[in-house]
Amino acid sequence: MTPAALATTVRDAALEVLRARELDESVLPEQVVVERPRNPEHGDYATNLALQIGKRLGVAPRELAGWLADALAQSDSIDSAEIAGPGFVNLRLAADAQGGIVAKVLEEGAGYGQGEQLAGTRINLEFVSANPTGPVHLGGARWAAAGDALGRVLEAQGADVTREYYFNDAGAQIDRFVNSLMAAAKGEPTPEDGYGGAYIGEVANAVLTQQPDALEREDAAEVFRQIGVGLMFDEVKRSLHEFGTDFDVFFHEDSLHQSGAVGELVERLKNSDNLYFSDGAWWLRSKEFGDDKDRVVIKTDGAPAYIAGDIAYFADKRARGFDLCIYMLGADHHGYIARLKAAAAALGDDPATVEVLIGQMVNLVSNGEPVRMSKRAGTVLRMEDLVDVVGVDAARYSMIRSSIDASLDIDLDLYAKRTNENPVFYVQYAHARLCSIARNAEDLGIAAAGRSELGLLTHEREGELIRTIGEFPGVVKASADLREPHRIARYLESLAAAYHRFYDSCRVLPMGDEPATELTGARLALCTAARHVLANGLRLLGVAAPERM
């Protein structure tokens, strides 16, 4: 019996109690909370239902809990139901019912954990979107890992997700980049407000290799822009790909200007109630969406401001049929939330189709001291540097494991020294260990047991492992609902722990010449289920589930 099924059982039992006592059944929530108590003495599961609705019914929670416990105790699936504390009902599942969780995982395999919550929803997930004026750095790596994982989690709930990267390749940033390249090509120092760093010299040289007379040409800047920016695009795409993050669409801001989309949009917006003319410029009423002030969309000189591109881009996304546009941005862009919402409103669209996730910064730390990173000075730590030190799996895992709401401190020295201590190895090891058992079982010709033997799994550690496995679908759903992929990582750590503890006290395969028993088969089935869930969870993170390590 899965937690979801148990919740239904509890609700049904409660409904029965309320009806029998002629109490108001409308106070019963649709979703009854059934959770795993911290303290195992409090049972396998517990429900706080009596506490939730007791007051509204005018019944003492403990009394209500007593009625509920009596009703639940009637179920074949439930071994015991007891009142506890202020009005909890602590439940213990019958071993056979609990074994049903294992059977379900074996049945669903790679599909276990998926849901239909977002079926039919087309989501545009934009993340990273770092300026193509340099390599992807540490912060970008965080969004690459977390964004990709979020995409996978949303897909696991049935969403149709398009991963998108927005290249800001129009405007002054690129001009500075080009100027920096040309200065490097001429052997001149980095210009004021230009970009430093070794890669500038490398890209400049690459441009000269492709176009040896680039500096002499009249359209030198254009040549450097074409080739240099192109090389940078390739570099960004390549490093993200190597990081296990692939995008469906790389969108170029420049294309919005070239196609005239921005110009058309600007004209159209003048008719919007959310735009007004003042002091010679056109303003967006972003204040109504929480902004500090309204923002200029069309400048006094008639040229579109940067934000016009954002609005055109959003319009483009919607025109492509997306129901929801998620933007993952760094904390330095939190001011965009109101603007993007206002932009949707200005287009006559629903601001709820814009969802902005703000992630906090990644700091580089050394010996407990923060290391200042400057893109301009070229002292940033690149995503690749991190990968070189710890590998893709550990790098991704480190980035995903924490909530994006919290800023993250990365101590590279520590990572370099202790790669084996990254929790990802703990999780991967559990998977590798399970694969080893599966290999041995196959050699011995032992097969996993069928449904009827799963009730033999009555050991405390078996129960804990089974119940942890049972939590997975709920974790995936919460992870998707809250846009918090780190929950998957934390869950996997608890699953790996439950498995290692099980392994420590429950021998799976027969020792020496002992024959395989029904329990052997049942434990093997449990192992197979655990292996599926570890693999499914790691897949959601884009982290490998190795068979050997």
Added chain:
RNA sequence: GCCCUCGUAGCUCAGUGGAUAGAGCACUGCUCUCCGGAAGCAGGUGUCGCAGGUUCGAAUCCUGCCGAGGGCGCCA
């Protein structure tokens, strides 16, 4: 000044209103003849930044304060 996020063990961080607040790392001791020891068990540290409030119940929600980071251009 205003806005956003954070403040939990020595460190890095979990904890979408529940019972005695957790994990990894670091420290110490133990378990183990055979399924992978990259494991398990035990030991111990907490004014959950501070102060109020809401609630049967608050690390979690609300208000104020303190501290850290970030943001507040007709730049992009």
